[in-house]
Amino acid sequence: MSLAPANPTRLEADLRVLCDDIGCRLAGSPNEARAAQYIAAQYQALGLETEIQEFPCVCWECRQAVMQARRGRRWVDIPVQPNTQSPSTPGMLEGELVYLETAHPWDLEGRDLTGKIGLLFGSAYASLERMERLCNSGLVALLYVDERFPTDEKVASGLIAGWIDHLSLPTATVPYLRAWDLVRDGVRDVRLQLDMRNFLSHSQNVVAVLPGRRKLPPLVIGGHHDCVATNVGAEDDGTGVVVTLELARLLRDSKPLRPIRFVSFGWEENLSEGARQYVVHPANRAETTALMVNIDSVGCWMGTDEVWVTGDAKLRAFVRRHLEEQRFVAKLRPDITPFSDHYPFNLVGVPTVWLYRGNCPGGRWYHHSRFDTPDKLNMARLARTTDLVASMVGELAQSAELPFPRDIPAAQRRQIEQYRKDLYDPIGDWRTPELMRPEGKRRSDILS
Ligand SMILES: [Zn+2]
Numbered sequence: 323m324s325l326a327p328a329n330p331t332r333l334e335a336d337l338r339v340l341c342d343d344i345g346c347r348l349a350g351s352p353n354e355a356r357a358a359q360y361i362a363a364q365y366q367a368l369g370l371e372t373e374i375q376e377f378p379c380v381c382w383e384c385r386q387a388v389m390q391a392r393r394g395r396r397w398v399d400i401p402v403q404p405n406t407q408s409p410s411t412p413g414m415l416e417g418e419l420v421y422l423e424t425a426h427p428w429d430l431e432g433r434d435l436t437g438k439i440g441l442l443f444g445s446a447y448a449s450l451e452r453m454e455r456l457c458n459s460g461l462v463a464l465l466y467v468d469e470r471f472p473t474d475e476k477v478a479s480g481l482i483a484g485w486i487d488h489l490s491l492p493t494a495t496v497p498y499l500r501a502w503d504l505v506r507d508g509v510r511d512v513r514l515q516l517d518m519r520n521f522l523s524h525s526q527n528v529v530a531v532l533p534g535r536r537k538l539p540p541l542v543i544g545g546h547h548d549c550v551a552t553n554v555g556a557e558d559d560g561t562g563v564v565v566t567l568e569l570a571r572l573l574r575d576s577k578p579l580r581p582i583r584f585v586s587f588g589w590e591e592n593l594s595e596g597a598r599q600y601v602v603h604p605a606n607r608a609e610t611t612a613l614m615v616n617i618d619s620v621g622c623w624m625g626t627d628e629v630w631v632t633g634d635a636k637l638r639a640f641v642r643r644h645l646e647e648q649r650f651v652a653k654l655r656p657d658i659t660p661f662s663d664h665y666p667f668n669l670v671g672v673p674t675v676w677l678y679r680g681n682c683p684g685g686r687w688y689h690h691s692r693f694d695t696p697d698k699l700n701m702a703r704l705a706r707t708t709d710l711v712a713s714m715v716g717e718l719a720q721s722a723e724l725p726f727p728r729d730i731p732a733a734q735r736r737q738i739e740q741y742r743k744d745l746y747d748p749i750g751d752w753r754t755p756e757l758m759r760p761e762g763k764r765r766s767d768i769l770s
Contacts, residue, residue, distance in 0.1 A: 328705040337560050340554075341695065342554075350524065355526065357548075358586065372529070377526070377596070380407055392511035400496060402476070403477065404492075404494045406550075406551070406591065407592075415515065417514075418437075420435060422441060422443075424443055444468075456491060463493070464491050467497075477689065483589070492514070525595070525599075527600050529600070538612070539580065540581035540611060542611050546559045547586045547588060548590055550591050553690070557620075561704060565711065569708060573715065580612065590662070593660065613674070618676065620677050620679045620704065626652075627679045629655065629677055631673075633675075642654060664676050665741070
């Protein structure tokens, strides 16, 4: 059956509620819960059976973040963005700034870092081994530069949920161009104060179900409603939420053969913890999913669309056919990434399709900065993306047989396993629901 086209006005209206009326939706915050309530109400209004699934989350609040660098006799303010769940500094630190390059063991060899404030080029979270090396180095705080964004802006960074227990060092990012000047000018004396409150809270997944006429493996479509602390998460990932809502409107009366589950995930910004919680929740039976379609960061004015396909060549052929039919230009990528909500599904063997639109080599130029606002989005473009997903999901929902095997090829499975080893295994067996819960081994450290 052919579906009605997506409506740009409705997409914008939902996005305005999330970004303008609610605003920043940090995981575990009252605003995140408000967003979940709003989303659930929309699904309920469509007559879908809707559930809010709560799970524990470490929320945080930055009371104060101050950095100053001494230039001659003057102390100059430097913008600084504390990391998600960073510990506080003990009051105002004053110390020597040391540039660590990438903190390779050779970079640190023979250097006494005791009592100093380190500056790292690149993410602090690229490896747990390096993070532990830095935590044990004698440094009193760690600053770093998100090397993807050579701007003068603060860029937020999410910590992997399971690493919260390992982070004993107050950590913050500084804008690339400010850090550049500090290193070039050999600035030595800096002050840093991070006053943080980390506390136990709850995040939530919103799950709405359109029943199928037959008992067939369901389709899951979703995006995430939480965002980082610096912005209102218009593109990342207000777009995924509003596209999923619009899909529910378009498909509601389609009487699908197989069930469709529309999911808005919470707590994505710490390595897709909400999607992981969805996958480990026994009632969701996520491992039986036919295909998971993840919509995260789409619809910007200029850019290149990408569809990341985890699955068999026949799944890629299926996607390619729909791109052709829709005259939708997008790059098909067979690559695995653990940094969005589809990855926990891959861990239990579910094939996935991730829709994304980038606009610079680092991703999108406003990524995790204050510039991720609704004006970055072209609603007509967002509607086209919705139509593409609707055509794929519409076909699969009416097919008793899938046009691809529910299988992930060995080469992709190896990459999935490698990420599991790097990101999850340091913590333990991720399958246990307890894993990475804040009730973990050093709860006292994270609760103020
Ligand atoms: Zn995202």
